[in-house]
Amino acid sequence: MKRRAFLLGFFAIGGQVLLLRELVASLNGDELFISTALFGWLLAVALGAYFGGKPQLRADSARLFAVGAVLLVLTVIAIRVIPMIIGQLPGEVVTFSTSVLISILAMLPVGFITGWLFPTIAVFETRVRASIVGAYLFEGLGAFVGGLAILFVVGGLLSALETAVAIGAIVSAAGFVFSYRRWWIRVPVLAALVAFLWFIVPLISIVELSLERYRHEPFEIKETFDTPYGRQTLLAREGELVLLTDNTVEAVSPEHSAAENRIIAPLVYRPDARYVLHIGRAEFGVGQIVDSIGRVEIWSVDPRTQLTQTVDRHILPPFTLTRSEGDLFTYTAGLKVRRHDIVILDVGSLDTYKSSRYVTPYAMSRVKSTLARGGVLLIPVAYDTDRFVGPEEEQILSTIHSVIGDNFEYTEIWPGNPTLFFASDSSLFDLPYDTMIARLDSLPYQAQFISDNYLFDRLEGLKRERLYNAAFQPAMPNTVDRPLLPHLQALFRSKANAIDHAVIGEIVKRPYWTIAVPAVFVLFFLITIVTRSIRGRFALFLYFVAGFVSLSLELVSFYVYQSFAGSLYSEMAVLIGAFMLGLALGTFFASRSARGEIAHIGLFILFVITIGFELSYARLPISWALYYHTFFLLVCAAATGILFVGATRQFYGEQSRENRGLGYAYEIAGSSLGSLFTVTVLLPVIGLTWLLIGIAALVALAYLGLLISR
Amino acid sequence: MDRRAFMRCVGCTAAVAASQNTFLPRFLGGIQNAMAFDYADQLSSVEARYYKKREGGGVECGICPRHCYVTDLERGYCGVRENRGDIYYTLVYGLACSLNVDPIEKKPLYHFLPRTTALSMATAGCNVNCKFCQNWEISQVRPEQLNNLELPPRALVDICRQRNVPTIAYTYSEPVIFYEYMYDTAELGHKHDIRSVMITGGYIEEKPLADLLPHLDAVKVDLKAIREQYYKDVVDGELQPVLDRLVQIKESGVWLEIVYLVVPTLNDTDAEFRELAQWIKTNLGADTPVHFSRFFPQYLLKNLPPTPENTLQNAHDICQAEGLEFVYLGNLRGHQAESTYCPKCSKMLIGRRGYTIFEYNLDGNLCKFCGREIPGLF
Numbered sequence A: 001m002k003r004r005a006f007l008l009g010f011f012a013i014g015g016q017v018l019l020l021r022e023l024v025a026s027l028n029g030d031e032l033f034i035s036t037a038l039f040g041w042l043l044a045v046a047l048g049a050y051f052g053g054k055p056q057l058r059a060d061s062a063r064l065f066a067v068g069a070v071l072l073v074l075t076v077i078a079i080r081v082i083p084m085i086i087g088q089l090p091g092e093v094v095t096f097s098t099s100v101l102i103s104i105l106a107m108l109p110v111g112f113i114t115g116w117l118f119p120t121i122a123v124f125e126t127r128v129r130a131s132i133v134g135a136y137l138f139e140g141l142g143a144f145v146g147g148l149a150i151l152f153v154v155g156g157l158l159s160a161l162e163t164a165v166a167i168g169a170i171v172s173a174a175g176f177v178f179s180y181r182r183w184w185i186r187v188p189v190l191a192a193l194v195a196f197l198w199f200i201v202p203l204i205s206i207v208e209l210s211l212e213r214y215r216h217e218p219f220e221i222k223e224t225f226d227t228p229y230g231r232q233t234l235l236a237r238e239g240e241l242v243l244l245t246d247n248t249v250e251a252v253s254p255e256h257s258a259a260e261n262r263i264i265a266p267l268v269y270r271p272d273a274r275y276v277l278h279i280g281r282a283e284f285g286v287g288q289i290v291d292s293i294g295r296v297e298i299w300s301v302d303p304r305t306q307l308t309q310t311v312d313r314h315i316l317p318p319f320t321l322t323r324s325e326g327d328l329f330t331y332t333a334g335l336k337v338r339r340h341d342i343v344i345l346d347v348g349s350l351d352t353y354k355s356s357r358y359v360t361p362y363a364m365s366r367v368k369s370t371l372a373r374g375g376v377l378l379i380p381v382a383y384d385t386d387r388f389v390g391p392e393e394e395q396i397l398s399t400i401h402s403v404i405g406d407n408f409e410y411t412e413i414w415p416g417n418p419t420l421f422f423a424s425d426s427s428l429f430d431l432p433y434d435t436m437i438a439r440l441d442s443l444p445y446q447a448q449f450i451s452d453n454y455l456f457d458r459l460e461g462l463k464r465e466r467l468y469n470a471a472f473q474p475a476m477p478n479t480v481d482r483p484l485l486p487h488l489q490a491l492f493r494s495k496a497n498a499i500d501h502a503v504i505g506e507i508v509k510r511p512y513w514t515i516a517v518p519a520v521f522v523l524f525f526l527i528t529i530v531t532r533s534i535r536g537r538f539a540l541f542l543y544f545v546a547g548f549v550s551l552s553l554e555l556v557s558f559y560v561y562q563s564f565a566g567s568l569y570s571e572m573a574v575l576i577g578a579f580m581l582g583l584a585l586g587t588f589f590a591s592r593s594a595r596g597e598i599a600h601i602g603l604f605i606l607f608v609i610t611i612g613f614e615l616s617y618a619r620l621p622i623s624w625a626l627y628y629h630t631f632f633l634l635v636c637a638a639a640t641g642i643l644f645v646g647a648t649r650q651f652y653g654e655q656s657r658e659n660r661g662l663g664y665a666y667e668i669a670g671s672s673l674g675s676l677f678t679v680t681v682l683l684p685v686i687g688l689t690w691l692l693i694g695i696a697a698l699v700a701l702a703y704l705g706l707l708i709s710r
Numbered sequence B: 001m002d003r004r005a006f007m008r009c010v011g012c013t014a015a016v017a018a019s020q021n022t023f024l025p026r027f028l029g030g031i032q033n034a035m036a037f038d039y040a041d042q043l044s045s046v047e048a049r050y051y052k053k054r055e056g057g058g059v060e061c062g063i064c065p066r067h068c069y070v071t072d073l074e075r076g077y078c079g080v081r082e083n084r085g086d087i088y089y090t091l092v093y094g095l096a097c098s099l100n101v102d103p104i105e106k107k108p109l110y111h112f113l114p115r116t117t118a119l120s121m122a123t124a125g126c127n128v129n130c131k132f133c134q135n136w137e138i139s140q141v142r143p144e145q146l147n148n149l150e151l152p153p154r155a156l157v158d159i160c161r162q163r164n165v166p167t168i169a170y171t172y173s174e175p176v177i178f179y180e181y182m183y184d185t186a187e188l189g190h191k192h193d194i195r196s197v198m199i200t201g202g203y204i205e206e207k208p209l210a211d212l213l214p215h216l217d218a219v220k221v222d223l224k225a226i227r228e229q230y231y232k233d234v235v236d237g238e239l240q241p242v243l244d245r246l247v248q249i250k251e252s253g254v255w256l257e258i259v260y261l262v263v264p265t266l267n268d269t270d271a272e273f274r275e276l277a278q279w280i281k282t283n284l285g286a287d288t289p290v291h292f293s294r295f296f297p298q299y300l301l302k303n304l305p306p307t308p309e310n311t312l313q314n315a316h317d318i319c320q321a322e323g324l325e326f327v328y329l330g331n332l333r334g335h336q337a338e339s340t341y342c343p344k345c346s347k348m349l350i351g352r353r354g355y356t357i358f359e360y361n362l363d364g365n366l367c368k369f370c371g372r373e374i375p376g377l378f
């Protein structure tokens, strides 16, 4: 049982991470989408665990592993081609509602098999008592190893599809080896596995290239590969080079307009600038313009090292370019003296926390730490404000402006596409139009788009007035405590589709429904408390709480870590690993404890660390962040493990004939709810402080129930 | 605490929470208030033109080739016309959602009063749904989703006169869907020497267009492709009515220019450019200006890269080789095809960079160098 449970954990984390990654890459997922995809996975696992726990559906785990492996590979391929199958045009975005439907369907087969495997291994294929706890322990260990392996392998050694095939092969072979003890089965299976990994997996890149060709027909695929941050594809057509990141156009070369908007526009206010910091990729035009200006030097900061080499093979890197691996936070954390005259913050589409974290008071403080006296910050945002500003756009622009306006003394905004936000602590922006044009004319580079040819129209009175009216509206700022921008952006994008707008509009515009989340818990609590067999039934509530609280706190920790310390994947691997390890350790020690009742210990620890997290997370130096979050997740997961064991003793102690996948299904259902609502939906609506207080209150409620159910 | 005592305690807590009805809105922080975009009280109710009542109820709109059949309290495809008790109303009469003073070159109209400006306005709504729409935020929403400006025809004309703007441009979304508003403004404008230009997809019925043309001074038509399939897949419209209207406009004598947005991989083959040039030459004449404009990722085609410069150059070369006399490329860095050249002596007549004009060699409508007449309103 132990080895198979370990294998299940390995397969489950592999399947979940790979499918989620593929879905986000293929369907341009935002925060709301990620939560629904995760929900789809957990729902499928819960269903699988529920049905798999029924004796009449009993199956052989080796076969289930093999089926799951095949389904994993097929699903990854299906996700890549699904936009074409459903009749999307090249480059057409998939709407939110369609994406959600696809993601739930895509998660169903592998998730269901994973859920089915749990009771199969923990109940039907073991004779040991209390095997649920044992299975949980080894599943946790397997997930720990799988999580680390996935995060280091994908984008480093293997592509996502290669990893799916390799995981599938390993899991299928190991499933048979663990189930069949005869050597004449084991030896050929292991030999076949080695041969497969050695000879077949490297050939997958050919399949992958064909899939990409099919996807991007009639573009020529120059290169396509995975990085730990997503899928990168370099396309070429008619002399144009296109960088796709997760299927979205990130940069095009040559694209003078985009480059001039980034570098020429701030030079209007600081024509004497020497040191420019560009958070983003400067090879697609910005660096080339800087080269032709001569005296300006540019630092380009981006975390994707592999991409740097690829870009260099196709675009001549600018001479004046110094490249650093990282992001705004890691770059400024290590900075001692460098002070930049211009900082260009390429924030992207603002629909994820990864991009919106650049527009917070905290990010502004990091920018200020590197900006020289009289320096200019430029944030180009992809909203077209040339002809009109819609109400949803107005919300976004005023939110952005409230962040920069609260942190800099002077701000300026240019209408157009992109809309340009400037900020400085010096009064640089009050310039007559003629002076601006004279400064542009004095540059050694003859700008086409940031020049009198277009600027007289772009900066025309009516347009500026409309934009100022929109951006200067009072608005709540986007903060780490309350990240509003992804929600506002989701609402803005949803206007492209009536169903999306209805769904997202209901979520975002009328957040009163959030009261339903605590209501569900209170209702469930009351039901379990008033039923006759309180002890047994209340354990189901504990399972549910364990799932919800642990997943919520895990996601909160990832979010906070990313907001403060950056987005380095190797560090995220450590965090996920710490969580899995804590889960395994908590389960292990709790299961060995002679004390009958231990759930209250798990609840007590969860309560203390939740409150402790709220009081401390914003007060730490960045250099401590990794240790802090590793420790937090380790303790949080250990407490969850203890709670799980406590709930299991309480439930199965009296209900040994019950469906043994039931507790697991409740825990997964709690996790589903946590993944669907906590960070993605509740966080922007009620803020991190209230979210953590709510979680602590839920833990306290469970504690209270425990006392009553004694 | 026994179970009953606990339940009582829960009940009391819930009652207290419910009575504190001011707590919840404060707790949720007010984003919902700021985002309840519903400006329904702004909507106009002016009776629409060109509709027929159907026997047994409902109305049929006759403005555009969709001929929407609309039952009571429903709206047509464009979302701005509503049946109320079998009287059909336009909801956007006098309600502009966008207002700008643009250089006429931005429309683009290159043979119509160069170096002047146009008061550009639009209302919400559109009678097609192009997947690349640059103005989707206003064209694909209902008017009550936008905060509109109340600007009746008289106000638009007054703004032009106060600001010395010679032309009103009905643009951005699709003016066909605010036909009544456009018609009345154009008619009033002519009485005060204000010209009117319609920037349209050309998806309009013959009769409404025929009635409108006398009040217009120029029309720019976005011919989105020369293949019916493209109109079906990308535009959600039809090609043939647009081609018919182009001929109708040309025959009316109102100034006509054509824009073709080149969307990579969807309408950018040599064969299509050739077919386009031949159709224009045969049906509209070689002297009809054609602008090829560059696609930028927008709306539903957000993951398609911008049109490569080489593709635009190719379109330009093919059309010139086919004999079209005025072929323009827009939004390219310092490209010579932004300027107008004399078809006879090949000298530069109007030198353009972006929206500015740096050289002007026309005497009225005549080439300063060889005297060739250049079509348009100069």
Ligand code: SF4
Residues within 6 Å of the ligand: B061, B062, B063, B064, B065, B066, B067, B068, B075, B076, B077, B078, B079, B081, B126, B127, B176, B177
């Ligand atoms: S104008 Fe609007 S309502 Fe009338 S036919 Fe066209 S789409 Fe339908």
